[in-house]
Each structure stands twice: as structure tokens, then as C-alpha cells.
Amino acid sequence: MSENQPLYAPQVPIFPRRVTGYFRTLKWWIMAVTLGIYYITPWVRWDRGPALPDQAVLVDLAGRRFYFLWIEIWPHEFYFVAGLLIMAGLGLFLFTSALGRVWCGYACPQTVWTDLFILVERWIEGDRNKRVRLWNADWTLHKWRLRLTKWIVWLLISIATGGAWVFYFTDAPTLLRDLISFDAHAAAYGTIAALTATTFIFGGFMREQVCIYMCPWPRIQGAMMDDDTLTVGYREWRGEPRAKKRLEDTGDCIDCMACVNVCPMGIDIRDGQQMECITCALCIDACDDIMDKIGKPRGLIDYLALSDEPQERAGQAPKPVLKHILRPRTILYTALWSLIGFGLVFALFIRAEIDLTVAAVRNPTFITLSDGSIRNTYILRLRNKHGEPREFRLSLSSDEILRIDVEGAQTHIVTVAPDSSTQQRVYVTARPQDAAAQQDHTDLRFWVEDVISGERAFRDSSFDGKDTK
Amino acid sequence: MTKHETDEETGIDTTGHEWDGIKELNNPLPRWWLWCLYLTIIWGVGYMIAYPAWPMISGATKGVLGYSTRGEVAAEIDRFEAQNADLRASLTEIDLGVLKDNPDLQRFAYANGAAVFRTNCSQCHGSGAAGALGYPNLLDDDWLWGGAIQDIALSIDHGIRNETDADAHWSQMPAYGEVLSSDEIDNAVQYVMQLAGSDFDVEMANAGAVIFDEQCSACHGADGKGDRDVGAPNLTDAIWLYGSDIAAVTETVTNARFGVMPAWGQRLTRSDINAVAAYVHGLGGGE
Numbered sequence: 001m002s003e004n005q006p007l008y009a010p011q012v013p014i015f016p017r018r019v020t021g022y023f024r025t026l027k028w029w030i031m032a033v034t035l036g037i038y039y040i041t042p043w044v045r046w047d048r049g050p051a052l053p054d055q056a057v058l059v060d061l062a063g064r065r066f067y068f069l070w071i072e073i074w075p076h077e078f079y080f081v082a083g084l085l086i087m088a089g090l091g092l093f094l095f096t097s098a099l100g101r102v103w104c105g106y107a108c109p110q111t112v113w114t115d116l117f118i119l120v121e122r123w124i125e126g127d128r129n130k131r132v133r134l135w136n137a138d139w140t141l142h143k144w145r146l147r148l149t150k151w152i153v154w155l156l157i158s159i160a161t162g163g164a165w166v167f168y169f170t171d172a173p174t175l176l177r178d179l180i181s182f183d184a185h186a187a188a189y190g191t192i193a194a195l196t197a198t199t200f201i202f203g204g205f206m207r208e209q210v211c212i213y214m215c216p217w218p219r220i221q222g223a224m225m226d227d228d229t230l231t232v233g234y235r236e237w238r239g240e241p242r243a244k245k246r247l248e249d250t251g252d253c254i255d256c257m258a259c260v261n262v263c264p265m266g267i268d269i270r271d272g273q274q275m276e277c278i279t280c281a282l283c284i285d286a287c288d289d290i291m292d293k294i295g296k297p298r299g300l301i302d303y304l305a306l307s308d309e310p311q312e313r314a315g316q317a318p319k320p321v322l323k324h325i326l327r328p329r330t331i332l333y334t335a336l337w338s339l340i341g342f343g344l345v346f347a348l349f350i351r352a353e354i355d356l357t358v359a360a361v362r363n364p365t366f367i368t369l370s371d372g373s374i375r376n377t378y379i380l381r382l383r384n385k386h387g388e389p390r391e392f393r394l395s396l397s398s399d400e401i402l403r404i405d406v407e408g409a410q411t412h413i414v415t416v417a418p419d420s421s422t423q424q425r426v427y428v429t430a431r432p433q434d435a436a437a438q439q440d441h442t443d444l445r446f447w448v449e450d451v452i453s454g455e456r457a458f459r460d461s462s463f464d465g466k467d468t469k
Numbered sequence: 470m471t472k473h474e475t476d477e478e479t480g481i482d483t484t485g486h487e488w489d490g491i492k493e494l495n496n497p498l499p500r501w502w503l504w505c506l507y508l509t510i511i512w513g514v515g516y517m518i519a520y521p522a523w524p525m526i527s528g529a530t531k532g533v534l535g536y537s538t539r540g541e542v543a544a545e546i547d548r549f550e551a552q553n554a555d556l557r558a559s560l561t562e563i564d565l566g567v568l569k570d571n572p573d574l575q576r577f578a579y580a581n582g583a584a585v586f587r588t589n590c591s592q593c594h595g596s597g598a599a600g601a602l603g604y605p606n607l608l609d610d611d612w613l614w615g616g617a618i619q620d621i622a623l624s625i626d627h628g629i630r631n632e633t634d635a636d637a638h639w640s641q642m643p644a645y646g647e648v649l650s651s652d653e654i655d656n657a658v659q660y661v662m663q664l665a666g667s668d669f670d671v672e673m674a675n676a677g678a679v680i681f682d683e684q685c686s687a688c689h690g691a692d693g694k695g696d697r698d699v700g701a702p703n704l705t706d707a708i709w710l711y712g713s714d715i716a717a718v719t720e721t722v723t724n725a726r727f728g729v730m731p732a733w734g735q736r737l738t739r740s741d742i743n744a745v746a747a748y749v750h751g752l753g754g755g756e
Contacts, residue, residue, distance in 0.1 A: 007484070009497035206501075213499055363597030367753075370611040370706035377608070377753060407751060408569060427753055432707075 011209060013135060014266035016118055017128035017258075021285025030106050031115055039160065042167030046070070049387035051418035059169050065419070071348065072385065072419075083344045087337055094333035096224040098325045099303075100231030104217065104278035110210050111278060113161070113203040114264065117154055124150045128261060154204045155196070162195030208265045211278055218275050228324045232279045233304035234259075234270045237313045242270075252296045259283035259301055269301055354392065355383040356448050358459040365464040372432035376463050380424045382448060384416035391415050391451040394426060398444035400436035402463060403429045413451065428463055440467045553577065561740040565618045568747055575747065582748025585741045589733065590749075598752050603711060603728060609754050611708040613700045614638050616756035622746035628732035629700070637732055640699040645684065646723035653680050658718050664693040664704045665713065 044056035046069055053060065058067040066073040066081070073080050095102050104111060125131050125146050137143050166188045167175060178184035179192075202210050211218060225231070239253030246254070253270070260268050262282045267274060269283045287301040308318035361377040369375055384390045394412045396404045406412055407425035416422050428444065430436035442463040449456045475482050476494055484495045517523070520532040550557075556577045568575050587596060593604045600606035605613065614624050624638060631637040645654055660677030662669035682691065688701035695703035702710065710728070711721050733742060749755070 007495065007497055008500045008503050010500050209499060209501065213502065361597070363595075364599035364608075367599060367606060367608045368707050369609055370703065370708050372707035375609075375753070407753065425751070425753070 012266060014208060014264065015128045015131045015135070015261075016264045016282070017261040017286075018122060019262040019282050019286045019289070021282075021288055023281035023285050027106060027115065027280065027282075031112050034107060034112055035116070039164050042164065042172040048072075052387045053171060055171055057168060058171070061169060074383070074385070077351070080344060080347070083340055087340050087344075090333055090337040090340070093224050094330055094337060096221050097226070097229060097329050097333060099279075100225060100229050101218070101221055101277070101279045104211065105232075105280040108278075110202060110215070111280065113157075113199060114207050116157065117203040117207075118264065120153050120157070121150055124153065151204070154200055158196040158199035158203070159192065161199045162192040165195050166191050208276065211265065212276055226329070227307040228305050228327055230303045230305050230321065230324055231273065232269060232277060232281055232284060232301065233273065233306075234301050235299065235304070235312065236270070236272075237309070239270065239300050252291070252300050254290070254294060256290055258286040258290050262286040352455065352457050353385045354390065354448060354450050354455055355385070355457050356446065356459050357381045358446055358461045360461050362464075365468050366466070368466075369429070372437075373429050374432070374437040374465055375427050375429045378426050378428065378446070378461060380426055380446065380448075380459075381421055382414060382416050382424060383421040384418065386418060388418050389415055390418075390453075393449045393451050394424075395447045395449070396428065396444050397447065398436070398442060398463070400442045400463075401431065401434045402436055402442070402444060403431075405429065430463065430465065435465075436463055437465050438467060439465045441465065557740045560743050561738070563743065565622055565743060565746060568618065568743075578744045578747035579751055581741070582744035582746070585737065585745040586748055589737070590745065593730075598749065600710075603726070605710055605728075606708070607749050607754060608752050609708055610756075611703065611706055612754070612756070613695075613697065613702055613710075615697050616750075616754055618746055618750040618755060621749050621755070622742055624730070625737075625742050625746055625749075626732065626734040628734075629730040630727060631729055631732050633735065634732035638700055640688070640701070641727065642688070642701075642721075642725040644723065644725040649680065649684070651723075653677075654719060654722050657681055657685065658715055658722060661693070661704050661718055661722075662715065665707075665709075666705070667713065 041057050042055065045054050046056035046067075047054055048067070052072075053067060055067065056069055058065075060067065064075045092103055121131065125134055134143060134146065163179070170188075175184060175188065179188065206214075239251040241249070241251055242253035242255040243250040244255050259270070260266075260283075262285070263269070264280060264282070265276045265278060267276045269277065281303070284301050284303070288298040291298050291300055305319070305324045307324075312318055357380070359379045359381075361379060366374050366376050380394070382392050384392070392414050394404060394406060394414060396402060404412065405427045406414060407427065414422070414424050426446075430442075436442040442465065443460065444463050445458050445460050447456060447458045474485075474492075476492070479494065481494045481496065483492045486493045517530075518532065519534045520536055521529045522532065523530040556574060559571075559574055560578055560581075563571070563574065568578060586594075586598070590598075594600050594607055595604075598607040610616070612620070614620060614629070627634045627636040627638065629638045630640070645657075649657070656673045656677035657680045658677065659669045659673035660675075660681050663674045663677075681689075681693070686693075688699050689695050689704055690701075693704040695701045702708075707713075709717070711717055711726055733745075737745075
């Protein structure tokens with residue numbers, strides 16, 4: 001019982017110790033690959049012809065275009081992006097139900113950058129013990145020197161991080177030149193400043209606080225995990241009772257605190273599953289190292305499934321990993337994920353390079369011309385996704401006799417600029433004696449044909465005659 | 470007096486608050502969270518000083534930055550006007566006959582003209598420019614005073630039968646009720662029905678033909694095809710500004726019509742007139 005417990009808790013500093021092992025190596029590789037992808041991608045070139053940008057991955061917000069290698073997405077095709085986001089969500093569900101918070105532990109930017117920042121910290125200030133001493137030391141010149149060096153390196157990484165982000169949104173080499181000569185748009189500097197600040201603060205100082213207090217994912221993940229989910233755990237039945245001194249009835253845990261000292265979240269995995277655990281698996285490496293040294297089998301801390309506990313307590317072998325992973329939930333997530341993936345790939349292959357939409361002008365529905373003909377007006381939006389200008393030939397087909405005219409032109413050919421769309425007003429006319437002029441409405445189909453390639457597209461609409469209700 | 474105790478189940482202290490036996494565990498918030506709260510409060514106070522905030526009896530406090538959403542819109546409009554200044558200057562000076570050779574300027578004229586039309590013209594001609602009884606349909610191919618883009622611009626500039634502008638198109642059909650007998654008028658109307666290709670009485674129309682030749686052909690032409698110099702409509706086509714049935718035509722002949730349009734040159738800039746002329750010309754009926 002404490003009378004004066006504060007309502008607000010100070011942040012407890014964490015000094016993760018260096019560790020080596022299988023999972024640490026895996027995490028170094030993942031860090032190298034993910035950071036490499038992030039920093040290098042905007043600089044990859046991809047030739048699309050003279051009228052289009054040559055950046056492999058480009059989100060052109062001003063031009064309303066998204067370029068990804070050979071794929072170009074227009075605003076009306078945003079469902080591709082929506083589909084990818086749904087796939088990302090389902091993928092997260094799948095991995096969480098199979099392997100727990102594997103996203104948090106290995107791939108989340110917060111984890112990756114924090115890992116990088118801790119690496120820098122260790123280079124400059126030394127390993128755990130040195131850092132604890134430095135933390136407690138007075139602010140001498142030595143401490144200032146180490147701290148400032150660390151902060152400057154962090155800041156450089158942060159600027160590179162914020163800087164890389166803006167390169168995805170405009171031509172990277174041009175923007176870099178503009179940034180250096182102070183000619184870039186204020187939005188670019190503002191974005192870099194904001195992302196530099198968040199990287200610096202989140203990676204350097206907030207660290208585990210982001211995961212525990214700011215991120216919603218730790219609170220949601222419980223819904224995707226069950227007894228078969230493989231997650232980082234402590235074989236309590238093997239380790240307990242823990243004791244530093246080896247006696248006959250003590251467990252394998254020698255209470256060396258290696259698992260606690262390496263934990264970037266500052267928790268003790270032996271307390272069981274907890275919200276703070278991001279399953280980075282560094283405690284597994286730390287404990288395996290100790291088990292090797294004291295001649296005990298590895299795996300006191302390990303990827304475990306809760307459902308295996310009874311068998312393991314009874315000294316039997318756990319279920320094979322594959323049996324844990326293959327279960328209705330994961331199969332369903334995989335099926336949904338693949339379904340959307342196949343759908344998107346299919347949609348990608350069937351989409352046309354030329355396209356049109358038709359808006360019938362219904363104010364008024366029709367007009368009478370001086371010779372008694374009936375005319376309807378339509379606004380066609382013609383899209384040319386090619387990297388060069390194309391000539392579109394407009395025509396229509398219908399069961400009745402109808403004529404098509406293009407506003408301001410004698411021919412039926414409209415030129416559309418490269419990678420753009422144009423609106424064209426067209427008129428459809430029925431002679432007074434023909435059925436279409438008299439009846440309520442007549443179905444018709446507009447066609448566009450690329451004069452060069454012969455590629456065609458159509459849209460259905462209808463023609464309103466005099467008898468329009 | 471609050472009483473702190475330790476919860477047995479979790480080992481966490483309670484806050485000492487108790488409601489009907491329900492106690493609250495004290496899981497402290499991180500301190501930086503509290504700092505963030507204070508920061509937002511400071512931010513909020515600064516925001517209230519910098520921006521319009523407190524409602525007063527007439528309007529709100531202005532804020533030291535002098536920001537307003539209306540000011541922002543005005544600045545944006547100024548920016549676009551400045552951006553379009555060159556286009557507007559070209560549109561003021563251009564010979565409308567060659568507008569179609571300048572696609573960029575034509576696109577600007579269409580967009581600008583559509584806005585001018587909706588603001589100034591749609592009240593009579595309709596938002597779709599289809600007109601109404603007595604107000605010409607601008608979408609069709611029949612023009613009282615000419616459908617070339619320069620003719621349209623002229624009509625807009627000076628108006629129709631408008632006494633405030635000496636250059637306005639002017640003509641006046643006589644009210645034949647004061648000149649002809651009602652039988653003569655009926656006969657003339659039957660002849661107009663014949664010209665228009667509608668059902669008609671042969672005997673009356675033959676008699677009407679003589680009257681038409683004497684009274685009407687001066688303006689509407691011997692063949693009834695009208696005369697754009699005096700805004701006399703073509704009586705042989707399918708387009709009737711005041712209705713094509715016998716009653717409507719009889720009314721027109723008896724009491725005449727007098728459609729008026731304002732001289733927009735007195736209200737709009739030259740560039741707006743050219744823009745709206747281009748827009749109307751591009752609606753499908755332009756010649």
C-alpha cells in the first residue's frame with residue numbers, strides 16, 4: 001500500500017545489451033533489405049518514353065498518376081490501391097494469427113529505425129553497462145561529446161529518412177538538385193522537417209513508448225491470435241524454480257537476466273505474454289547463448305504455442321510447427337488474400353490502354369433542328385494511356401438509323417494528347433422520318449478506335465426521341 | 470478522504486476512488502502524455518490569439534494574423550486571375566473568326582463563357598441553353614440574327630430591340646389585328662401552316678397566299694424563309710419561338726411579338742462577351 005503513488009509515470013530508461021544469434025542475424029538482414037528498399041527505390045529509373053516520367057516508382061499527386069515499374073494507375077483505377085491495402089491488412093492478419101506480432105518484431109518501421117538508432121548508440125556510447133554508467137554520470141565534457149555525436153548521427157539518419165520520403169512524389173534527381181539549391185517547394189522542406197522530427201524523436205527517445213502508448217496494433221492483435229499462434233514465450237515448466245545457485249530441484253533458468261537485459265521493450269518475458277512484447281525474439285538468442293554455456297538444451301525461451309503446454313509439461317513432444325500454422329483461420333486469411341490478389345492481377349491484364357466514358361446531356365433531353373431532326377448531345381471523356389498522342393475515331397452502333405457529329409470538327413477523329421484524357425462534345429441526330437426520332441428511347445453504343453493500333457473500346461448509352469416521357 | 474490500497478488480483482494500487490464498491494486501478498499514464506496535453510493547451514491559447522476564435526455580438530474576434538476564409542478565397546481568385554491575365558488579354562483582342570485556330574484560348578473561352586452564361590444568360594435561356602417559349606433555344610441550328618460566332622457576339626454586345634443601345638438589333642412586326650380582318654388573318658395563318666409543312670385548309674391558304682405576298686413577304690421573304698437582317702424568322706422550318714399551332718400563330722399575327730434582350734456590352738467586359746459568344750457557338754448550333 002502506497003499513499004503517494006503518482007498518477008503519471010516517468011519513462012524508465014532502457015539500455016538493451018548487444019546480442020548475437022540466429023534471430024539477431026535475421027533482423028540485421030531484414031533491416032538491411034527494408035531500409036535498402038526504402039532509400040534506393042526512388043532512384044531506380046524505368047524508361048517509359050519521352051512524354052512520361054522515367055522514375056520506376058512515382059506517386060505523382062499533382063498529375064494524378066501513380067507509376068509502379070510498367071504499371072500506371074489513373075485516379076479512376078484507385079481500386080488497385082484499395083485492393084493492395086486490403087491485401088496488406090489481410091496479410092497482417094495472416095502473419096499475426098500464425099506467428100503473433102511478427103510485424104512488430106521484425107518489419108515495423110518503428111522497430112527497424114529504433115534498432116538502427118540503438119546500433120548507433122552502441123557504436124558511440126558503448127554497450128549496456130557503459131551506457132548505464134553514462135546515463136548516471138554528470139554532464140561532463142566527455143558526456144556532452146558522446147551525446148552530441150550520437151544526436152548528430154541520429155539527426156543525419158533522420159534527415160535521410162525524411163528526405164527519402166519526398167523523392168517518391170516527384171522526380172528524385174530534379175528534387176535533390178532543387179533541395180540543395182533551395183529551389184524546392186515549401187511542402188518538400190516541410191515534409192522533410194516533419195519526418196525528420198518524428199524519426200529523430202520516435203527512434204531516439206520515444207522508442208518503446210510508441211509501441212505501448214501510441215500504436216493501436218498491440219490492442220487489436222489479440223483478436224487474431226489463439227492457442228495455436230506461435231509466439232515468443234518462456235518454458236516456465238522447464239525453467240522454474242529459477243535460481244542462481246544450481247541445486248537438485250532447481251529449473252534450467254539461472255536467473256542471469258540476459259533475456260531482460262537485451263529486451264528493447266524493457267520487460268521480462270518470463271512473466272508470460274504481455275502487451276509490451278513486440279516478439280523481436282532477441283531474448284531467445286540471449287537465452288540460447290546462456291543455455292549453450294551452461295550445457296543445457298536451447299529453447300528455454302522459444303517460439304511456442306500455448307496449446308503445446310500440456311504435452312510439454314508431460315514430457316511429450318509438441319505438435320509440429322506446420323500443424324500449428326495450418327488451421328482454418330490461417331487458411332481462410334490466405335484464401336481471401338489470394339482471391340483479391342488474383343482479382344487485381346486479372347484486372348491489371350484486362351484493362352485497356354484507351355477508354356471512354358459517356359455522359360448524356362439531359363438538359364434538355366433532346367432538341368429539334370430546323371429540318372425537324374431530333375438531336376441528343378453527349379459529352380465523351382476519351383482517355384489515352386499511351387505515352388504518345390493518339391487519334392481516336394468515334395463511331396456509334398445502334399439498331400436504328402442515327403448519325404454522329406463531333407463539335408467543331410468535320411471528321412470523326414479526335415486527337416488525344418499522350419497520357420491524358422480529353423472531353424469531347426458529340427451530337428447524335430435522327431432524321432424526322434426515322435423511328436429513333438419518334439420513339440421514347442433508342443439504345444446505342446459509342447465506339448472509339450485507336451486509328452494506329454486498331455484497339456477499340458465502347459460505352460453504351462441511349463438516345464431520347466420526341467416521345468420521351 | 471481517499472484510501473489507497475493494493476488490489477490482490479493484479480498487485481496494482483488503486484487510485485482510492487470508490488463507487489458502490491467498484492474501485493479503480495491506478496495504471497499511471499506516461500508523463501510525456503501529460504506534457505502533450507499541456508502543449509495542446511498552450512497551442513490552443515496561441516491559436517485563439519492568432520486566428521479568429523471568440524464569437525462576439527457582431528462577428529468574431531479577428532486574430533492577430535488577420536486570417537479569414539473569405540480573404541483566402543479572394544486571394545485564390547486573384548491568383549487565378551493573374552494566371553489567366555494573358556489569356557484574357559488575348560481573348561479581348563482576338564478576331565473571333567480565328568479563335569478555333571487557338572485551342573488553348575478556345576478552351577479558356579469555353580470554360581469562362583460557361584460561367585458567364587450561367588450567371589447572366591441562364592435566367593431566360595435556361596441553364597442548358599434550351600430556351601423557353603419566347604426565349605430562343607441556343608442549341609439548335611436556327612438563328613434569328615445570325616449564328617456565326619461574330620453574329621452571336623454582336624447580338625450579345627448590343628442586345629435585341631433594346632432602346633438603351635443605338636446599335637441593338639431592331640425590328641418590329643406590325644400587329645395585323647389593326648390592319649387585317651380576322652378572316653384575312655385566318656387565311657394568312659393557313660398559308661403559314663402550308664409553308665411550315667403542317668396540315669392546312671387549301672382554299673383558305675390560297676386566299677392567304679395573296680395576303681402573305683402583300684403583307685408578310687417584305688420581311689419573311691416570298692418563300693417564307695425569313696430574313697436575318699431584320700430578325701424575321703424562317704416560317705418553313707420546324708422551329709417556332711412562340712409555338713407552331715394555329716392558335717399561337719394567329720396570336721402572333723394579330724398582336725405581334727416583341728422579344729427584348731439587354732445590351733450585355735453595358736455590363737460585361739469584351740473578353741467575357743467573346744467568351745460567352747464562343748461558348749454559345751460551341752453548343753451545337755454555331756455556324
